[in-house]
Amino acid sequence: MEEKRLKAYFEREATALLARSTSDPDGFRAYFTSHDPRDEEILGLLAISTMSARFPLRGRFPTPLEALAALSAPTRAEICDRFRQKLKTSVT
DSSP states (O other): OHHHHHHHHHHHHHHHHHHHHTTOTTSHHHHHTSSOOOHHHHHHHHHHHTTTSOOTTTTTOSSHHHHHHHSOHHHHHHHHHHHHHHHHHHHO
8 A cells, every 4th residue: 555655656746847847948858858768867856856845654754765765666667657658748
């Protein structure tokens, strides 16, 4: 159950990150026009962007970075795949 909540949280944050990035022509979107982002790049963006966000599971994980690291590899891969899909549809 906790994995599901964390996955939903990070997917929402990824969507919000993409929405915020539309106003920054020199941001990460420009960098990703030349290549698909690697999982590590996506996870790094999420880790940085969620550091100051309201984190619903702070009682279980001190920081969003630790929660992101606690997710299983398949779940992190799903989040990254969904991010890439949304990135492609929002650019075209």
